[in-house]
Structure formats: C-alpha cells, structure tokens
Amino acid sequence: MLCAFMNGVVNPPKELHSQASSQSSCNPKTPEETLKDFLASNPDNGFSLTFAGKASLAYAPPQSSHKRLFCSTDDIYCIFLGSLNNLCTLNKQYGLSKGGNEAMFVIEAYRTLRDRGPLPAHRVIKDLEGSFGFVIYDNKAGAVFAALGADKTVNLYWGIAVDGSVMISDNVDLIKESCRKSFAPFPAGCMYHSEGGLISFEHPTYKVKAMPRIDSEGAMCGSYFTVDAYSKVNSMPRVGSAANWATWG
Template sequence: MLAVFKNGVVDPPKELHSPASSKAVGKDKTPEETLKDCLASDPNNGVSLDFLNKVIMAYVPPRPLGMPHQRLFCSVDDVHCMFLGNLNNLCNLNKQYGLSKGGNEAMFVIEAYRTLRDRSPIPAHQVLKELEGSFAFVIYDHRSDTVFVALGADKAVNLFWGVAADGSVMISDDVSLIKASCRKSFAPFPPGCMYHSDRGLISFEHPMYKMKAMPRVDSEGAMCGAYFAVDAYSKVNSMPRVGSEANWATWG
C-alpha cells in the first residue's frame, strides 16, 4: 500500500528530512512515478484514489504467497482506510461498537474512527490499546482533510514514511517505494505510535511521554531520517484530554 500527501496535508517531524538526500547520486523518482511502480506489481487488480491532486492512496491486493498479513482497502462516507495485518479480537470489537459481525478490520477502523470522531469521549490512545494483533493503517478523512496513521506495538508489521524531493510525505509498507522518491529522508514508522495531521506523532502505548528523534546512519555512513522513540525522561505538560473533544478527530 502507498499513501502520498501533498501541499502540507501532513506536517512530519523535521528530523524525517535528511540533507543527505540532496547529495545522493542519481535521479529521484517523483511520487507519481513511484505510484506507477506500486500499481505495476499487479496492474489488473491494483487501484488508486486521487483527491484533488493533494492525496493519493494506492492499494494492491496481497499475493497468495509471500505475504503473511492481509491487506484491506475500504471507504465509507469520505473516510478511506488502508489496513495491513489482522486483529485477533475483531469479533469482540465489532460487538462492542455495534457493528456487523461480517465486517473486516478496515471497516471496523473506519466505523470506530467515525464513532469516536462524532460522538465518543474516549481518547484515541485508549482505543488503540484495545486492538489485539498485528496491524498498521492509514486513514484519510476527505471531509476534514485529516490524516490518521497507526502502527501496532508488536513489530510484526512494518510501516515506513518519508519526505520526497517535492515535499510530499509518503507512507508505505514497502520500503523500496519510499526510498525511490525519498532517498535518505525516510525512517521506519515507530511501533506503538500514531500520527495525526493536527497533533503530530504520539505514542499510544505511553501517551504521557514525549517522542524524541535519534540519529540514524545507513550502511554508507550517511545520515538518514531519524528513528523516533518514547523519551522516558520527558513527560507531557498535561494529561491527555478526556472530555468530549478527546477523540480520534482531535487527539489522534
């Protein structure tokens, strides 16, 4: 899966960008060229959505062999979700949220997002802690122009993000797609964390602590986009909100 966010839709941590990208030998691929590469892996079944040339989401179904985790793509009322992995407690979650027993993980994530965005005071980090299994997802809420990304804490699923030469932020489970356009300006998305386009990068495992960037050097000795991890010595100034505004739309 591949998501491309242009025109300031996503404001990534500044440490994600590496000056070494400008010194790399060869030509960077544009996000559009990388999109074509993504879809070319399965031209008959791959699909993409383009939102006013600001956001592009591309999905290629999993192959029978070589992909241990399922990939899902779902859209409901202008909320679009790409999901990778499996939720072991999906049946219980669907029952808890009053959803259809036949719904898949991507449908659950969308419906839970919409419910919490519109009606529930439950903070996002609490909801994500309830998800049992290996998962990564990217949500784009077209109506509010909101992006919400999360990666499970068990490190069984990988997710990468980076900054392309044109400033676009790219997110994918395929690191080769990210490298093609972002060169050195990329990093693994940190496990147990979530990113919200309004609130930035937050650990849902340890929401009371701030995130810190740590230098990352590749095999050639070049500085790359930083690793991000919880700073155990730096707490946030206040508790996360638990009122009516503390939902996925505002505290995610």
Template sequence: MLGIFREKLVNAPKELNSPASLNSCTKPKLSNEILKDFMSCNSSNAFSMCFGNDALLAHSPSNNPSIHHRLFSGLDDIYCVFLGGLDNLSKVNKQYGLSKGTNEAMFITEAYRTLRDRGPYPADQVLVELEGSFGFVIYDNKHGTVFVASGSNGQIGLYWGVAADGSVVISDNVDLIKASCAKSFAPFPTGCMFHSEHGLMNFEHPRRKMKAMPRIDSEGVMCGANFNVDSQAKIQMMPRVGSEANWATWGI
C-alpha cells in the same frame, strides 16, 4: 499499500527530511512517479484514488491472505488501508455494535468515524486495546486529515519518507520508499500513531514525548530519523472533555 499526502496536509517531523538526499545518487521522486512505480510492481488488481492534488491512496490486495490481510475500506468520505489482522476483532465489533462480517478495515473506519463525531474515548486507549498485528492509514477527505498507526509487536512494518515535492510518502514497501525518498525516510515507529494536525505519539505511553534519534545507513550517511519514547520528558495533559477527546481533534 501507498499513501502520498501534500505538505500542506501533513506536517511531518522535520528530522524525517535528510539533507543528504540532495547529494545522494538516488534522487527523491515526484508523487506521480512514485504512484507509477507502485502500480507497475503490483498485481493487476491494484488501484489508486486521488483526492485532488492533496492526497493519494493506492492499494494492492494480497495474493496470500493467510499471511496478512490487506484490506481497503471507504465510508462517509473516510478511506482506510489496513494491513495485518486483529485477534480480538469479534470483541471490538461487538463493542461498537458492528456485525460479525465487519473486517478490520471496516472496523477501523467505523471506530474512527464514531470517535471523531460522537465519542469522548481517547484514540490512544482505542489502539492499545487492539490485539494482533496491524498497520493502517486513514485519510479523512471531509476534514482533510491523515491518521496513521502501527502495532507494537512490529510484525507489520510501515515506512515513511519525504518526496521531491515535500509530500509525505507512507508504504509497507521499503524498496519503494528507498527509491522514492532517497535518504529522507525511516521506519514508522511501532506502537505509535500520527495525526496530521497533532503529530506523533506513542499510544502505549501517551504522556511521554517522542525523541528523534539519528539514523545512519549502511553507507555511513545520516538517513531520516528513528523516533523513540523519551522516558525523561512528559507531555502536560489537559483533561479530555466531550467531543474534544477524539481521533480527529486529539489535543494536549
């Protein structure tokens, strides 16, 4: 899986961009180079979708679906790449009035659309109720927003970094991220969600702030940053009212 989003769409944490990338023997790559690398190292059924010059999604279905699902869904100009599997998929499909044949990517897309347009249910509560292993990236082309989440059990590893043109790169392939972003990359934090307009939040502890921790690689060089829950700092929460409490516009 690969997602690349221009800087004007995604305001990533500044700590993700390491100044050591400028002096690294491996230089950050441009978006078209990263896509070329992804397509060349994946199976012949890999595909990509470009949304003008602002966003790009690429997907390669799994050759061994018994390990983890690798799914893609597109609905109403909302596109989702999903990795993993939900143990309570039947339950949440029923909760949202979806058919038994709805897979995880379709469910996430439908849930996102429902909460964006109509539901007052907060995004963190939706995610904390999902059982199983998951990581996903949503691109909402209609609103120009990006939504990313990673399950708390850490079985699905996502990584994010900064490309040569400042774009944010997200993938489950750590080697691709390293080769694309030089020193400006890090694991995407587990149990967390990221919204392109509202930043990073831990969905298990939504009232706690996230804190960037220095990340040192095997060469002793500062490399991106890890993000952990700050147990000492709380977010001042405003009551969620009506449609303002959804995935597309979650606020403070």
C-alpha cells in the same frame, strides 16, 4: 500499499527530513512516478484513488502472509495491514456487524470517536489486540491518521519526497524511490495524526523523541523515533465535541 499526501496535508516530524537527500547522487522519482510504478507492478489487481491536490492512495491484495484490506465509507478511506485477534469483541462493543473486517472497524471507530466519543484516541488504539498497521485518510476533514502495532510483526515506512509530500508504505523500496535518505521506519506502538503529531499509544504519558539514523554508506537518514522515558507529556489530546480526531483541539 502506498499513500502520498501532498505538502501541507501532513506535518511530519522535522527529523524525518535528511540533509543527505539533497546530496544524494540518485535522481529521485516524483510521488506520481512512484505511484505509476506501484500500479505497473500490480497490473491485474492494483488500483489507486487520487484526491486532487491532497492525496493519493494505492492498494493491491497481499502477496505475503499478512492480510491487507481496503475499505471506505462516508468519504473516509482506510488501508489496513495484518489482523486483530479481538475483532469480534470490538465489533460487538461498537455495535457493528459480526461480518465486518478490520478496516471497516477502524473506520467506524475513527468516525465514532471523531464525532462524539469521549475517549482519547490512544486508549482506543491500545485496545486493538494483534499485529496491525493502518492509514486512514479523512477527505472531509483533510486529516490523516496512521498507527502501527507494538509487536513489530507488520512494518510501515514513511518519508518526505522531494516535492515535500509525505509518503507511507509497507514497501521500503517505494519510499526510497521518492524520498531518498529522508525516510524511516514508522515507530511501532505509535500513532500519528496530521494535527496532533506523533505519540506513543503504548506509553502515552511520555514524549516520542528522534534518534539519529545512519545508513550503510555512513549518510545521515531520517531519524528513528522512540519513546523518551525521561520526558513526560503535560496533557493528552482527547476526543469529544470540543476536541476530536479531526482537530485534536
């Protein structure tokens, strides 16, 4: 999977950008070129959706043991990796069909809590049991929401391309093609919203801090992000009529 969000749609942590990118000798590809490469490598079963001036989402069925799903409804799009052990319980809790898959559940949970749910988003994500990672693009709200499970079984990577776009993929080589040194693993046990930023759903009372990351060539890359146990958050964003997943008011 590959997601590209145009400059301004997502405001990533500034530490994701590396000055070494501008000093790299390699000629980076644009997100559009990387997207073409993704589709060319999946000629029979890959497809993409483009939202003019906002985002591009590309998907292909998995070639590994991890399940990969794509789903959309009500102009909300989700790419889901992995599986949820408690999916049946979650579907029953939200009044969804027993036959619904993980991507369908994540969209419905997002839409329900965005519009009328009283719970903070981190509490909902923490209820997900299993190995998972997902990216949601809400075209109506112009919002991006991503999360990665804490068990580190599923991997996601994110980076900043040369044109300022933010890219997310489970394929690190695709990220490197456009982002050069300005990329990092998406932190396990964390979630990101384009308005609320990066927080830990495992430890929501603590801030997430950036740690320097140096590659095998000795160049500074996009930072690792980890929970700072010595720095507490004053308040957590909540979901409801006054503050929801669309605005993180």
